[in-house]
Amino acid sequence: YAQMFEEIGAHFPKAETMLEATSKANNVNAINASTETYTELMNVVAGPQAHDYHRRDVLIAKHKEASSRALLAFDEMANFGSRSSIEEARDNVMRKIAKDYEVFLSLNDGRNPLLGFETYLLPLFVAAISFILRWIADFSCSSWSQTCRASSEVLSHVYMVVFFFLVIVVTTKAKQISDLLDRGKAAFHLLTDSPAKQKRE
DSSP states (O other): OHHHHHHTTOOOOOOOOHHHHHHHHHHHHHHHHHHHHHHHHHHHHHSTTOOOOOOHHHHHHHHHHHHHHHHHHHHHHOOSSOHHHHHHHHHHHHHHHHHHHHHHHHHHHHTOTTTTHHHHHHHHHHHHHHHHHHHHHHHHSOTTOHHHHHHHHHHHHHHHHHHHHHHHHHHHOHHHHHHHHHHHHHHHHHHHHHHHHHHHO
């Protein structure tokens, strides 16, 4: 049986003492418990079920708090076995926390009320500039000037193209526009609440 086992390319597991096996199991439990602690704390503010956007400094502060509590939970549990194996397990926890933080950061950025505004602000800005320049051209130039008339027509075509572009976008992306309006309201509250909080502090 041993020969057949070797022929299929399998290997016997490395022999471990009872102390080493117990230490390894304890470290695995400590890793799972500490990362679960971090995930539970971060889920409250930036998890899949969260709805509000948090500024980067707020999220970083919550990340530091959750990391400290997770590492504290690990240190309280991982107190058995060799120091090197415990340090290795602690490094695994820190790497797992760093990866999880990137996920929470991405989820939080996706709720940013200002996200996607540039898609609509840039065409509106171009249309506004074109409208103003056309008004200036019509007001300041003589009616017989072919150059002014041509410039006025080009500018009018520009903001009309932008207008119809936005109409098409609105009709094809009604749900996204609704979400954008909600983000606009959230952005307004975010910008207006920040000075008030600073005054209270």
